[in-house]
Amino acid sequence: MKTEIKGVNGLDNKEKLIISEIKSLINLKNMEPGEKLPSERLLADRLGVSRGSIRNAIQKLEFYGLLKSMPQSGTFIADLGLTAINGMIHQIINLPTPDFKSLVETRIFLELKLVKFAAARRTEEDLSEIEEVLEKYKFKVLAGEDAVAEDLLFHLSIAKASHNPSLNRLMLSITPQIITDFEKYHVCKSNTALNAIDEHQAIVDAIRFKDPSRAEEKMKEHFSVLYQYCYESN
Amino acid sequence: MKTEIKGVNGLDNKEKLIISEIKSLINLKNMEPGEKLPSERLLADRLGVSRGSIRNAIQKLEFYGLLKSMPQSGTFIADLGLTAINGMIHQIINLPTPDFKSLVETRIFLELKLVKFAAARRTEEDLSEIEEVLEKYKFKVLAGEDAVAEDLLFHLSIAKASHNPSLNRLMLSITPQIITDFEKYHVCKSNTALNAIDEHQAIVDAIRFKDPSRAEEKMKEHFSVLYQYCYESN
DNA sequence: AATATAAATTTGGTTAACCAATTTAAGTAT
DNA sequence: ATACTTAAATTGGTTAACCAAATTTATATT
Known part of the structure; x- marks a missing residue:
């Protein structure tokens, strides 16, 4: 198997997939801005991956200011509205590696x-x-x-x-x-x-x-x- | 206990401490640029924290392009030299929260x-x-x-x-x-x-x-x- | 002695169980 | 009914065990 070269600050395929799935889930549940994301356990179960992978993806989105985890409380979605969240995640996933x-x-x-x-x-x-x-x-x-x-x-x-x-x-x-x-x-x-x-x-x-x-x-x-x-x- | 307010993209105290300790360890071992960081297990043991915390800190430094983890191989230090690494980590840790x-x-x-x-x-x-x-x-x-x-x-x-x-x-x-x-x-x-x-x-x-x-x-x-x-x- | 091969170790990644703080629900006294 | 107390459930964070790939070491072969 070929070694996957991941550019600095880039997202690997698994991360992209999980982030995309999270986006879909937010849309599916038609979540209000500022609302809580489903719990990490639920997300992990829903997407068929481990909690660690979910936490990894959440941290990536936290960097872009789209999510914010609060201990013992939940992970909150930025108060931007669904349209903005979708647009941002789309751009983040499709962002080319800087040359x-x-x-x-x-x-x-x-x-x-x-x-x-x-x-x-x-x-x-x-x-x-x-x-x-x-x-x-x-x-x-x-x-x-x-x-x-x-x-x-x-x-x-x-x-x-x-x-x-x-x-x-x-x-x-x-x-x-x-x-x-x-x-x-x-x-x-x-x-x-x-x-x-x-x-x-x-x-x-x-x-x-x-x-x-x-x-x-x-x-x-x-x-x-x-x-x-x-x-x-x- | 007061709720710790962590600004977007900021580092909490634990992350700062671990990153600082990693920096010290790099200096202590006088590591050459491009060299491998000690394994996550060794770091976790050395600093008295879990591997998860170490991985979290490493991910933060990866964002700044200072480290790069390669599966089943190790985490490599950016080819910048000790002086540059020290200076960058110092600035990263002491970076004020953007107003x-x-x-x-x-x-x-x-x-x-x-x-x-x-x-x-x-x-x-x-x-x-x-x-x-x-x-x-x-x-x-x-x-x-x-x-x-x-x-x-x-x-x-x-x-x-x-x-x-x-x-x-x-x-x-x-x-x-x-x-x-x-x-x-x-x-x-x-x-x-x-x-x-x-x-x-x-x-x-x-x-x-x-x-x-x-x-x-x-x-x-x-x-x-x-x-x-x-x-x-x- | 040099090289090829295989076993053992080390590595980052993954998974599952556990912890403490928080939130929610139920219960109780007023 | 309402306000307060308490207990159960939920949550993100942590820890420890496990996995497969990569690396290193040992061993066999020429």
Whole structure:
């Protein structure tokens, strides 16, 4: 049997099936928004699978905010109405696995905004943390060592300074996949690391002086190679 | 005992503790990137909890792309290096629960980009689907009925037409929370629904004519009230 | 000694039984 | 009838035992 390759954050066939069945059951019972889902035992029995599998599927839907389990009480359906629930679950199940270009496109888009917010909202603590991370990055690069991790932490420290937990979370959720893809597709050339020091420094300076547009501009320059890769065919 | 309120997508204290312990163990064993995590049984025994709890925590980290479980083989650590893993887990654990403003800010930001992509990349099928959803929305509004769900599906159909699965996924993951918060804070006034029809139509027209900047502009107008709410204090 | 083969172990996934908090129903006194 | 008390049933969470595939180790064969 062939090994099933499941993309990051994707759903395997069994999960899709169970989620789809849960959707059908919600429709069948014509449940009101905010109502309780049938108990895990009942679902497991009804769908002919174990409770563990049901709990797994519920956790996936909890991530998308469609369900919420309350201990010793029940699992509640988001107060969205049947039509919305159906539409969302349909899209979730049929969501394609993000490809590399989607991820890069998303990252550039996210980070250009994050750095603007960071420049506008950063506290002194944020700035200290960013500078501290930058120093570690410089040290590694100047020592001729690999600094992929330090580069990553630099960008994450900016994301944190944006003071938008929602965007920060999105950034966190796509970062590892991008990093590993970078190495796979050999996008990131190590010989550009020396340039990157100056680019990073320019970004930090803009954040220090609370200049959002300059911060965005410098981040754009930092991403220029990546940007080119992403839109070379457009 | 007080009921523990766990925000959407948030981690409860037990999950945070287990994730933190896993991080410590990775550091203790000084594991190489890409290496296998100790087995679930060993982790459960080492941390004094059940395998189920371990599996739960692993699933959370899988969402962030830090771990990947392979059946009958093991759970592999993302190829990021120890420093990056530590930094990411630290941020994940200490990530604040997104507040309403963060969500609204994120939604506006995401949708302005999604609609641009949709206008640039939409297929005929995408357009048909968007128009179909719009018709249902119009019908509901003109009938004087509640059309929150149809409005939601309209925006999701645009997200789909963006042909960026990564952004689409992010949009899906923040949408339900926003909708429910809308109703909680009474942001969305039902009497503006008639205006919204024209606004939606203008967006669709721009998408039909493949005019990204006009699409973005029309979406911005559609979000004007929301935009004001979000940045009223800035 | 190198290689092929098979048995034993380890692994994540699954299932079933158990626990404590909650909810619901029944009972009882007022 | 109503309000309060209590007990039975339901619920999500937890634990332990089991399964099949993958890995490792041991063994036999050349």
